[in-house]
Amino acid sequence: MSLSAKDKDTVKVFWAKVADKVEEVGSDALSRMLAVYPQTKTYFSHWKDLSPGSAPVNKHGKTVMLGVGQAVACIDDLNAGLLTLSELHAFTLRVDPANFKILSHCLLVVLSIKFPNDFTPEVHVSLDKFLAALSRALSEKYR
Amino acid sequence: MVVWTDFERATITDIFSKLDYEAVGGATLARCLIVYPWTQRYFGNFGNLYNAAAILGNPMIAKHGTTILHGLDRAVKNMDNIKATYAELSVLHSEKLHVDPDNFKLLSDCLTIVVAAQLGKDFTGEVQAAFQKFLAVVVSALGRQYH
Numbered sequence: 001m002s003l004s005a006k007d008k009d010t011v012k013v014f015w016a017k018v019a020d021k022v023e024e025v026g027s028d029a030l031s032r033m034l035a036v037y038p039q040t041k042t043y044f045s046h047w048k049d050l051s052p053g054s055a056p057v058n059k060h061g062k063t064v065m066l067g068v069g070q071a072v073a074c075i076d077d078l079n080a081g082l083l084t085l086s087e088l089h090a091f092t093l094r095v096d097p098a099n100f101k102i103l104s105h106c107l108l109v110v111l112s113i114k115f116p117n118d119f120t121p122e123v124h125v126s127l128d129k130f131l132a133a134l135s136r137a138l139s140e141k142y143r
Numbered sequence: 144m145v146v147w148t149d150f151e152r153a154t155i156t157d158i159f160s161k162l163d164y165e166a167v168g169g170a171t172l173a174r175c176l177i178v179y180p181w182t183q184r185y186f187g188n189f190g191n192l193y194n195a196a197a198i199l200g201n202p203m204i205a206k207h208g209t210t211i212l213h214g215l216d217r218a219v220k221n222m223d224n225i226k227a228t229y230a231e232l233s234v235l236h237s238e239k240l241h242v243d244p245d246n247f248k249l250l251s252d253c254l255t256i257v258v259a260a261q262l263g264k265d266f267t268g269e270v271q272a273a274f275q276k277f278l279a280v281v282v283s284a285l286g287r288q289y290h
Contacts, residue, residue: 031268032268032271034268035268035269035271035272036268036271036272036275052267052268105252105255108256109255109256109259109266109271112256112257112259112260113259113260113262113263113264113266116260116261116263119256119260120195121173121174121177121178121195121198121199122177122195124174124177124178124256125177125178128178
């Protein structure tokens with residue numbers, strides 16, 4: 001299920017629309033993940049405040065979305081482009097890769113809410129494939 | 144035994160009262176067939192599923208989407224007894240339709256996304272949690288009679 005040229009174009013065009021809402025989208029996706037999948041809170045026991053819209057959630061949501069943006073920029077070679085991030089997740093953060101799928105789903109829900117007309121089924125499939133490819137690249141260094 | 148909080152009951156009832164079953168059902172099934180094309184295996188005699196436009200315009204898919212939403216409605220009206228309510232449907236999906244139960248999750252993810260687009264910012268994290276809990280119970284009940 002690799003990304004076709006059409007998938008890559010679709011992702012780039014759509015992500016350009018998201019680019020200036022990066023903090024909002026990231027914060028919402030992360031808040032949703034913590035609410036809908038409470039087991040994910042275990043990775044953030046060091047935060048004082050896990051509530052939606054809190055400072056750590058906003059900051060981290062933006063960080064994660066900037067990472068996704070980085071992946072869009074290196075969409076032609078995700079493994080190479082995300083090497084450092086993969087090492088970070090593998091050796092330091094040690095996030096179970098099942099959670100990448102969970103966050104991807106929450107991100108798609110947020111995009112569906114914020115871009116109801118642009119998030120068509122065709123855009124949805126390309127983005128879903130892209131996020132799956134991103135998750136695979138992020139898991140590259142795990143073992 | 145599934146325990147529902149008052150918030151969850153109210154949220155589920157409220158969401159479904161706002162949905163146009165025809166529009167949402169058709170859009171959800173079409174989205175599932177487009178985003179997860181292998182699910183088309185169950186719709187061999189539904190006519191033209193050749194591309195996204197064909198799927199979105201296909202009246203048989205639209206009609207079947209409505210059927211699915213009405214099926215979900217039965218769970219909404221029997222929230223304390225979804226497992227029993229769906230026993231026959233589960234047997235149908237297993238013995239007659241031979242649907243891989245993993246597909247139930249794919250369809251429910253598409254439904255979440257379609258409902259999110261419709262409800263907009265009212266589809267908060269808490270509302271999403273309640274909705275996904277409901278769908279998880281439905282998915283589990285539908286898979287119950289498989290052997």
